[in-house]
Amino acid sequence: MNRARRDQAYNAAIMxxxxxxxxxxxxxxxxxxxxxxxxxxxxKMLEYIAFILExxxxxxxxxxxxxxxxLIYIPKKYLxxxxxxxxxxxVSMVATSFPKEQFITCVRITxxxxxxxxxxxxxxxxxxxELICISLAAFIMFTLLLMMIRPDLVSESGSTFTDAxxxxxxxxxxxxTELAFGILMSIxxxxxxxxxxxxxxxxxxxxxxxxxxxxxxxxxxxxxxxxISLFPIFTAxxxxxxxxxxxxxxxxxxxxxxxxxxxxxxxxxxxIGKDATLTGRVPMWRKLIELMMQNxxxxxxxxxxxxxxxxxxxxxxxxxxKTRDNFLATMTSGAHNAIIETWVNTGLxxxxxxxxxxxxxxxxxxxxxxxxxxxASTCMVFLMMNGLTERCLGGNYDYKMMILFISLSAxxxxxxxxxxxxxxxxxxxxxxxxxIEQAPx
Numbered sequence: 001m002n003r004a005r006r007d008q009a010y011n012a013a014i015m016x017x018x019x020x021x022x023x024x025x026x027x028x029x030x031x032x033x034x035x036x037x038x039x040x041x042x043x044k045m046l047e048y049i050a051f052i053l054e055x056x057x058x059x060x061x062x063x064x065x066x067x068x069x070x071l072i073y074i075p076k077k078y079l080x081x082x083x084x085x086x087x088x089x090x091v092s093m094v095a096t097s098f099p100k101e102q103f104i105t106c107v108r109i110t111x112x113x114x115x116x117x118x119x120x121x122x123x124x125x126x127x128x129x130e131l132i133c134i135s136l137a138a139f140i141m142f143t144l145l146l147m148m149i150r151p152d153l154v155s156e157s158g159s160t161f162t163d164a165x166x167x168x169x170x171x172x173x174x175x176x177t178e179l180a181f182g183i184l185m186s187i188x189x190x191x192x193x194x195x196x197x198x199x200x201x202x203x204x205x206x207x208x209x210x211x212x213x214x215x216x217x218x219x220x221x222x223x224x225x226x227x228i229s230l231f232p233i234f235t236a237x238x239x240x241x242x243x244x245x246x247x248x249x250x251x252x253x254x255x256x257x258x259x260x261x262x263x264x265x266x267x268x269x270x271x272i273g274k275d276a277t278l279t280g281r282v283p284m285w286r287k288l289i290e291l292m293m294q295n296x297x298x299x300x301x302x303x304x305x306x307x308x309x310x311x312x313x314x315x316x317x318x319x320x321x322k323t324r325d326n327f328l329a330t331m332t333s334g335a336h337n338a339i340i341e342t343w344v345n346t347g348l349x350x351x352x353x354x355x356x357x358x359x360x361x362x363x364x365x366x367x368x369x370x371x372x373x374x375x376a377s378t379c380m381v382f383l384m385m386n387g388l389t390e391r392c393l394g395g396n397y398d399y400k401m402m403i404l405f406i407s408l409s410a411x412x413x414x415x416x417x418x419x420x421x422x423x424x425x426x427x428x429x430x431x432x433x434x435x436i437e438q439a440p441x
């Protein structure tokens with residue numbers, strides 16, 4: 001009987017891991033361009049399935065039958081993250097002009113937040129990284145398959161590039177960013193493999209494939225982001241970055257320089273073939289800042305609602321000419337800066353809450369285990385660099401939001417854990433054994 005219960009618990013744990021990989025796969029952007037084959041409806045269904053599985057995975061954790069189903073456990077150490085999620089939910093519902101759509105959006109981002117915390121709390125850091133890499137490997141396999149069956153869907157051409165690889169994504173930059181993240185995670189797993197002498201080759205192959213695809217993307221930004229994000233991986237043993245203060249300072253300084261100092265060198269930059277507007281981003285940021293200073297400064301338009309609000313979009317587009325700035329005059333999503341995106345979503349209340357959460361969660365990085373710090377620092381530097389000039393931290397369930405809250409919860413969780421898959425199974429078996437012993441005979 002005891003063996004049967006242990007086998008049941010083991011099988012349940014395996015199913016939870018399969019669900020985690022599936023959810024992470026969807027967060028990476030699957031099915032992406034496969035919707036051209038399977039249809040938009042099927043793609044939406046996969047997103048809904050992932051959402052339901054996230055909730056089910058958390059509700060059924062450690063449950064042997066329906067009587068054991070419990071509400072999501074909320075450890076006090078993560079209270080600051082839950083308070084932030086509550087603030088974003090509340091501010092969005094107060095500010096929005098579209099309550100029905102806003103409620104659905106807020107529920108989705110809240111579940112993503114809680115599930116990311118659950119993943120970090122449930123698994124050891126090493127095994128969580130392995131689950132992420134397994135989902136990345138599945139994503140690459142689907143990408144390579146699409147290259148074979150529909151090569152026309154995996155590339156794009158523009159005024160400055162030809163046949164750039166975009167994979168399952170809408171643009172080459174989005175694809176390149178995801179590949180850069182995948183390479184970082186693969187390198188973390190290679191480090192584990194070198195230390196433990198196991199599964200090393202598979203992660204090396206995954207890393208190599210992603211490097212080749214990144215080169216095919218012809219995207220400079222993701223390469224720079226990758227190179228800078230490598231820094232904390234190889235320096236973690238020697239010193240630790242103040243992650244919260246680093247993120248806040250870098251974003252403020254960058255925006256200040258881009259809006260005030262960079263234009264002063266426009267003639268020189270134009271002479272050497274560079275763009276002082278950062279490909280139209282600076283005038284876009286100026287217009288968004290102007291709009292936010294005039295309306296809903298403190299609350300924003302609600303999470304994800306600015307780009308759905310026809311009045312807000314009309315005011316934004318009115319600042320640009322369709323003949324000179326056609327892209328800015330017609331674009332419908334993405335501030336291309338994480339902090340400005342946060343501002344239009346949830347106002348200065350949201351920006352201030354986000355900064356406070358970052359500073360609080362990473363206030364004691366020296367107390368984090370090496371593995372937790374290495375994962376959190378790599379992810380936060382990656383998000384920091386990507387969020388300066390690209391669409392970042394404005395989604396509901398994408399991998400960037402996942403790794404943000406995984407990193408924040410790692411900062412809040414400073415209790416050392418055994419970093420192995422076996423440790424997870426042993427812990428689960430001990431829980432089941434105690435339950436069996438305590439059950440009435």
